[in-house]
Amino acid sequence: MWGLCDKKLGHQVKKRKKYESDAQKFFKEERNVCRSVPLCDNILIMSDIIDKESVDDLILSAREAAESAYCPYSKYPVGAAFLGVDGEIYTGCNVENAAYGLSICAERTAIFNAVGCGCRQFVAMAMAGGQKQAATPCGACRQVLVEFCLPAMPVYFANLTDGEVTETTVGTLLPLAFGKQYLK
Numbered sequence: 050m051w052g053l054c055d056k057k058l059g060h061q062v063k064k065r066k067k068y069e070s071d072a073q074k075f076f077k078e079e080r081n082v083c084r085s086v087p088l089c090d091n092i093l094i095m096s097d098i099i100d101k102e103s104v105d106d107l108i109l110s111a112r113e114a115a116e117s118a119y120c121p122y123s124k125y126p127v128g129a130a131f132l133g134v135d136g137e138i139y140t141g142c143n144v145e146n147a148a149y150g151l152s153i154c155a156e157r158t159a160i161f162n163a164v165g166c167g168c169r170q171f172v173a174m175a176m177a178g179g180q181k182q183a184a185t186p187c188g189a190c191r192q193v194l195v196e197f198c199l200p201a202m203p204v205y206f207a208n209l210t211d212g213e214v215t216e217t218t219v220g221t222l223l224p225l226a227f228g229k230q231y232l233k
């Protein structure tokens with residue numbers, strides 16, 4: 050167990066500098082792009098800064114997070130993992146409640162966990178749910194993603210076992226999103 054943690058930590062520390070510089074550079078460029086082209090249609094750029102090994106790590110983290118899901122009502126466990134620009138992976142699972150409306154999705158649990166730890170900028174997100182077909186984020190979670198993630202940020206969906214992984218972006222999930230720019 051410790052071996053795994055140490056290995057993961059070493060891997061994260063090694064990658065942290067690269068993420069920080071690549072992502073900060075990207076955030077700077079993307080902000081400029083956003084100012085001139087509000088819809089940010091150059092959505093492919095950002096997936097260049099995350100390598101396959103990191104995507105696999107993120108999916109694994111989302112699948113592991115799903116194991117902690119508290120879902121006695123739906124019996125539909127979901128896990129989510131965000132890779133922060135600090136190189137850390139922040140995870141969360143769905144947590145349901147007997148008063149059903151108080152339940153919260155895995156993606157929101159994960160991103161609120163990250164923000165609570167001081168990280169507000171992200172490189173990618175993975176979610177894992179569903180035995181066969183991979184779960185995709187609900188509308189509420191898409192809106193929360195838009196608050197903290199750039200339209201170009203890659204999002205990966207996987208099922209809980211070993212199915213195919215689908216890649217999309219935040220901007221594709223919620224086009225024409227209402228965001229903080231409207232409140233200026």
Ligand code: THU
Nearest residue numbers: 123125127143154155185186187
């Ligand atoms: N769920 C998530 O965790 N994320 C989503 O984006 C979709 C749905 C959870 C909420 C609930 O606990 C269960 O899946 C069934 O809807």
